[in-house]
Amino acid sequence: MKDKHRRPKSGPAAPARAKAHARPAVKVEAPRAAAPRPPAPNREPRPAPEAPARPLIRREGEKPAECVPVILETAGSDQYRLIDSGAGEKLEQYGPYRIVRPEAQALWQRSLPALWDKADALFTGDTDEDGMGRWKFPKAALGETWPMQLLGVDFHGRFTAFRHVGVFPEQLAHWRWMKEKVESAGRPVKVLNLFGYTGVASLVGASAGAEVTHVDASKKAIGWARENQALGRMEKLPIRWICEDAMKFIQREERRGSKYDIILTDPPKFGRGPNGEVWHLFDHLPLMLDICREILSPKAIGLVLTAYSIRASFYSIHELMRETMRGAGGTVESGELVIRESGPDGGEAGRALSTSLFSRWISA
Numbered sequence: 001m002k003d004k005h006r007r008p009k010s011g012p013a014a015p016a017r018a019k020a021h022a023r024p025a026v027k028v029e030a031p032r033a034a035a036p037r038p039p040a041p042n043r044e045p046r047p048a049p050e051a052p053a054r055p056l057i058r059r060e061g062e063k064p065a066e067c068v069p070v071i072l073e074t075a076g077s078d079q080y081r082l083i084d085s086g087a088g089e090k091l092e093q094y095g096p097y098r099i100v101r102p103e104a105q106a107l108w109q110r111s112l113p114a115l116w117d118k119a120d121a122l123f124t125g126d127t128d129e130d131g132m133g134r135w136k137f138p139k140a141a142l143g144e145t146w147p148m149q150l151l152g153v154d155f156h157g158r159f160t161a162f163r164h165v166g167v168f169p170e171q172l173a174h175w176r177w178m179k180e181k182v183e184s185a186g187r188p189v190k191v192l193n194l195f196g197y198t199g200v201a202s203l204v205g206a207s208a209g210a211e212v213t214h215v216d217a218s219k220k221a222i223g224w225a226r227e228n229q230a231l232g233r234m235e236k237l238p239i240r241w242i243c244e245d246a247m248k249f250i251q252r253e254e255r256r257g258s259k260y261d262i263i264l265t266d267p268p269k270f271g272r273g274p275n276g277e278v279w280h281l282f283d284h285l286p287l288m289l290d291i292c293r294e295i296l297s298p299k300a301i302g303l304v305l306t307a308y309s310i311r312a313s314f315y316s317i318h319e320l321m322r323e324t325m326r327g328a329g330g331t332v333e334s335g336e337l338v339i340r341e342s343g344p345d346g347g348e349a350g351r352a353l354s355t356s357l358f359s360r361w362i363s364a
Contacts, residue, residue, distance in 0.1 A: 054251075054287075056286060056287060056290050057290055057293075057294070059293075059323065059324065059325075059326035059327055060326060060327055061326045061327025061328075062326065062327065063322040063323065063325070063326050063332075064322055064325050064326075064328060064329060064330045064331055064332045064361060065330070065331040065332070066318070066322060066331065066332050066333070066334075067331055067332070067333040067334075068314070068315070068318060068333065068334050068335060069314065069334070069335040069336070070333045070334060070335035071335050071336055071338055071352075072170075072173035072174075072335065072336075072337050072338070072358065073173070073338050073339070073340055073352065074169055074170050074172045074173055074337070074338070074339045074340065075339075075340045075342055075346075075349075076093075076340070076342030076343075076346035077150070077346065078346070079094075079095055079148055079149055079150055080092070080093060080094060080095075080148075080150065080167075080169045081093045081342045081343075081346050082339045082340065082341050082342060082350075082353060083098065083112065083115060083341065083342070083343060083344055084110055084111050084112040084115060084116070084341060084343075084350070085103055085106040085108075085110070085341060085351065085353050086106050086108050086109045086110035086111065087106065087109065087110055088102060088103060088104060088106055088107075089101065089102055089103055089106060090102075090103040090106055090353065091110075091112075091115060091116055091119060093344075094146075094148060094157050094165055094167075095146055095147065095148040095157055096120075096146065097120040097121055097142070097146065097157075098115075098118060098119045098120050098121075099119065099120065099121045099122075099123075099165065100116065100119045100121070100122040100123065101122075101123045101163050102123065102163060103353065105353060105354055105355075106353060108351065111341070111350060111351075112343070112344070115344060117138075119138065120137065120138070120139055120142065121135050121136070121137055121142060121159065122135065122136045122137075122138065123135055123136075123163040124136050125163075132161050132162060133161065133162075133163060134161070135159045142159070144158055144159055145157060145158045145159075147231065148167070150167065150169070150172065150175075150200065150204075151172065151175055151176065151179060151204050152204075152207060153200060153203045153204050153207060153228075153232060153234075154228070154231045154232035155167065155198065155199070155200050155203070155228035155231060155232070156198075156224070156227055156228055156231060158224070166197075166198045166200075166224065167198065167200050168197075168355075169339060170337040170338070170339050170355040170356060171200075171201065171266075171306065171337070173337055174201075174264065174304050174306070174337075174358070174360070175200075175201055175204045175205075177302075177304075177360075178191065178201070178204065178205055178208070178210075178262055178264070178302075178304075179204055179205070179208045181262065181301050181302065182205060182208040182209050182210045182262070183208050183209060185261075185301070187299075188209075188210075188211065189209065189210045189211070189261045189262065189301065190210065190211050190212075190213070190259070190260045190261050190262075190297070191205040191206075191210040191211070191212045191213070191260065191261065191262045191263075191264070192212075192213050192215070192250075192253075192260040192262070192263045192264070192295070193205070193212060193213065193214045193215065193264045194215050194246045194249075194250070194263065194264065194265040194266070194267070194288075194292075195215070195216060195246055195265060195266045195267050195268070196214040196215055196216045196221075196225065196264075196266075197216060197221050197225070197266070198221055198224045198225050198228060199214055199221075199224070199225025199226075199228050199229065199239075199241075200228065201264060202214040202225065202239055203228060203229060203232065203234060203237070203239070205262070206234070206237035206238060206239050207234065207237060210238075210262070211238040212237075212238065212239045212240070213239075213240045213242065213260070214239055214240065214241050214242065215242045215244060215246050215249050216242075216243065216246075217243065217244060217245050217246065217271070217272075217273045217274050217277075218243070219243050219274070222241050222242075222243045225241060226241060243274065244273075244274070245273030245274060245275070245277045246265075246267070246273075246279075246288070247273075247277065247279070247284065247287075247288060247291075248273070248277065250288070250291045250292065250295060251291060253295050254291050254294050254295055258295055259295055259296065259297035259298075260295055260296060260297060260300075261296075261297050261299060261300055261301045262300075262301045262302050262303075262304075263292050263295070263296065263302075263303045263304070264304045265288065265289075265292065265303075265304065265305050265306075266305075266306045266308075267279065267281055267285065267288070267307070268281070268308070269281045269307075269308070269309055269310050281307065281310060282310075285317075285320070286320060286324075289303075289305065289320060289321065289324045290324055292324075293324050293325060293328070296328075299363075300328075300363055301362070301363055302360055302361060302362045302363060303321075303325070303360065303361045304358070304360040305317060305321065305358060305359050305360065306337070306356050306357070306358045307356060307357045307358070307359075308355070308356045308357075309356075310357070312357070313357075314334045314335055314336060314357040314358070314359065315334070317334060317357060317358075317359040318332060318334035318359050320359075321334065321359040321360075321361055324361075325361045328361070328363075329363065330361055330362055330363040330364060331361070331362055332359060332360070332361050333359070333360060333362070334357075334358065334359035334360070335357075335358065336354050336355075336356065336357055336358070337354070337355050337356045337357075337358055338352040338353060338354050338355065339352070339353050339355060340352050340353075341353070
């Protein structure tokens with residue numbers, strides 16, 4: 001789907017996996033029909049949910065063990081770090097540039113106010129997650145793109161009209177997990193990356209030895225992903241780049257009997273496919289996960305879901321994941337992805353900034 005939230009690890013040891021989870025540290029005239037209310041300005045009208053392509057499968061068996069809450073933390077590196085945050089914004093280092101962007105969850109005051117005036121780029125305009133705006137360059141005009149590297153993968157950062165820059169560093173927690181699982185599998189591993197955006201996760205998986213299928217409905221995102229592949233001279237890696245509506249793709253894969261060992265899905269809360277297909281996370285997520293369950297291989301390693309910018313508890317997607325994976329064994333661990341402030345040189349341990357909810361089923 002288009003309209004990626006950005007579209008938008010190694011942290012503290014998670015509690016031991018067990019079924020008992022840890023809790024964190026409730027004659028009469030007929031009335032006249034009212035005139036329909038026009039949609040609110042600047043908002044997408046919400047159509048009625050489409051009839052599902054197929055009914056949800058009623059799962060039997062025990063639910064997987066659970067591990068909650070889990071906080072997966074991303075700290076600073078030489079290529080990315082959260083320098084400071086506060087007053088509704090965050091100051092980050094992306095490669096050579098210091099960038100200021102809106103961040104609604106940064107409710108506190110800034111710790112390092114003097115550094116903010118030295119930023120190379122500031123996003124101005126709509127502060128909504130998907131709101132459009134423009135970039136301001138206080139020091140000197142900068143090019144649209146610049147090279148970066150994370151987990152050994154080269155890619156382009158880019159100043160987009162939607163405040164995002166082509167990578168979501170909190171996802172490093174999931175990418176490290178995937179990389180380790182692929183490298184230690186001792187067998188060929190097939191990875192499906194749904195809503196794959198600019199392809200960094202796909203390149204990480206393929207460079208670790210996986211055969212990757214990357215799906216995104218945006219031609220622009222697919223083009224950017226191919227640019228990233230060329231930048232790192234990774235054209236020979238086994239990646240299928242598919243520009244298609246994610247739901248249509250997995251429905252077809254289910255009919256074909258295709259199977260994957262790891263599935264990453266990073267859907268927006270709202271989006272449209274290339275042919276006008278409508279995606280609403282709360283309407284369509286149960287069916288998406290249900291189909292993902294069906295296309296997991298008999299030796300599946302994991303199913304990872306990330307949810308951005310939604311008004312829900314991680315328990316919502318946690319319980320959905322456990323119901324979806326009934327009878328599959330393994331463990332469902334859910335919680336939040338956070339980024340830890342690390343100061344201008346990466347040597348400090350500051351506040352943790354929550355970025356998204358996640359739930360992932362792992363087979364063992």
